[in-house]
Amino acid sequence: MISPTVLEVLFVGIAVALAGLIVARPELTRVRGGKILAFVTLFVLPVLGGWLGFSEHMERAESTRFCLSCHVMHDFGQSLYVDDPSYIPARHFQNNLVPRDHACYTCHTDYTMFGTMHSKFRGLRHLYVQYLGTPPAPADIKLYTAFNNRECLHCHAGMRVFEEQPKHNKTPDMMAKINSNQMSCMASKCHDTVHEVGTLKDATFWKGAQ
Amino acid sequence: MSTTSVVRPPAIERRVRLAGVLVCLGLLIQLLTLIRIHPLAFVAFILIGCPLVAAGLILYLSSIVSHAEGRGETGQPI
Numbered sequence: 130m131i132s133p134t135v136l137e138v139l140f141v142g143i144a145v146a147l148a149g150l151i152v153a154r155p156e157l158t159r160v161r162g163g164k165i166l167a168f169v170t171l172f173v174l175p176v177l178g179g180w181l182g183f184s185e186h187m188e189r190a191e192s193t194r195f196c197l198s199c200h201v202m203h204d205f206g207q208s209l210y211v212d213d214p215s216y217i218p219a220r221h222f223q224n225n226l227v228p229r230d231h232a233c234y235t236c237h238t239d240y241t242m243f244g245t246m247h248s249k250f251r252g253l254r255h256l257y258v259q260y261l262g263t264p265p266a267p268a269d270i271k272l273y274t275a276f277n278n279r280e281c282l283h284c285h286a287g288m289r290v291f292e293e294q295p296k297h298n299k300t301p302d303m304m305a306k307i308n309s310n311q312m313s314c315m316a317s318k319c320h321d322t323v324h325e326v327g328t329l330k331d332a333t334f335w336k337g338a339q
Numbered sequence: 340m341s342t343t344s345v346v347r348p349p350a351i352e353r354r355v356r357l358a359g360v361l362v363c364l365g366l367l368i369q370l371l372t373l374i375r376i377h378p379l380a381f382v383a384f385i386l387i388g389c390p391l392v393a394a395g396l397i398l399y400l401s402s403i404v405s406h407a408e409g410r411g412e413t414g415q416p417i
Contacts, residue, residue: 134373137373138370138373141366141369141370141373142370144362144366145363145366145367145370148359148362148363148366149359149363151355151356151359152356152359152360152363155348155352155353155355155356155359156348156352158351158352158355159352167355167399170359170362171355171358171359171362171395171396171399172396172399172400175362175365175366175392175395175396176396178366178369178392179369179388179389179392182369182372182373182384182388183384183389185373186372186380186381186384186385189376189381190378190381192376194376195376195377195378198376198377198378199378252378255378256378256382259378260379
């Protein structure tokens with residue numbers, strides 16, 4: 130099976146070759162067939178190629194590899210391998226509870242109508258800070274706003290093991306508070322061990338997926 | 340005694356050629372950005388590849404529109 134990236138490369142490669150033909154022999158455009166070729170080569174193919182490339186880059190921007198390609202994110206990548214199930218990201222990553230190749234994006238996008246777009250804009254801001262600003266130390270990196278339960282509930286809502294968990298039903302209204310984000314999954318001291326990159330030097334790591 | 344003369348290609352062909360060069364360069368840069376998964380590859384795609392392709396595209400379209408205008412409604416050169 131040919132991957133979409135290979136198809137995109139082939140498509141753009143053909144477009145480049147045809148554009149090269151027009152550059153080398155512009156007199157081809159004197160005849161009707163040449164005019165059509167020029168229109169396809171200099172308008173249709175570049176627009177399609179640009180759209181395909183943009184879509185490919187958008188898809189790549191959701192990959193774990195993309196997020197961890199900045200040096201400042203290295204420790205956050207390491208935290209996914211901590212050999213301790215109380216680390217929420219590590220537990221999800223190591224047990225395939227999130228897709229490993231989209232681990233960061235799965236939890237850190239907003240599951241709203243324009244959530245993907247907001248995530249991309251946040252990413253552009255991160256790029257600006259990484260290359261034109263002063264990136265903070267990994268341990269000083271904080272979320273812009275408190276983590277919304279909505280992101281957890283995107284997967285957990287309706288799960289029997291989640292809804293029947295005694296710890297989630299200590300009081301009759303506890304589940305309602307969790308569902309309405311009045312009681313945070315993390316800030317309420319229930320699942321408050323997250324990346325903890327400041328403590329990684331003392332941690333042991335799982336070697337399984339490396 | 341022979342004489343040689345250099346015939347300049349028509350203006351539209353020069354503009355189409357330039358448009359082709361811009362599109363070619365833009366597409367090549369877009370192609371190169373697909374090699375690595377990195378934020379800078381995305382930036383190069385958006386800030387270099389796309390503008391070059393867009394410039395070529397606009398130049399091509401403007402050249403065929405201005406050429407059509409120059410020929411008048413009858414299709415004959417004015």
